[in-house]
């Protein structure tokens with residue numbers, strides 16, 4: 001730095017000018033540390049989504065009954081004579097299965113559909129067999 005009185009060079013570590021003896025205060029710029037403002041972090045409020053459980057599907061008793069009747073009917077339908085029962089079981093199986101399929105919000109619709117198919121097959125076999133017997137005897 002330089003002396004403010006005479007303008008001669010004064011080393012930085014010296015407070016007095018070696019030329020004129022004037023006190024030299026280093027014109028050190030005051031370094032202002034910038035105040036760091038921590039941004040207020042707002043934690044987003046977490047709202048747990050309201051879970052509304054879906055209405056549990058009711059068991060499809062009709063569909064199951066229809067399928068069971070359909071299986072039984074299909075098994076019996078091959079036995080001549082006994083397959084007369086299929087006219088009842090197959091018909092009931094068909095009705096129960098159709099009801100089971102038509103009911104809303106029920107599980108086991110697949111069973112009800114299987115019941116319709118099996119009951120229909122059983123009835124077809126039985127009808128075919130009686131038709132065959134009726135035309136040949």
Ligand SMILES: [Zn+2]
Pocket residue numbers: 003004005006007008017018019020021022
């Ligand atoms: Zn000086």
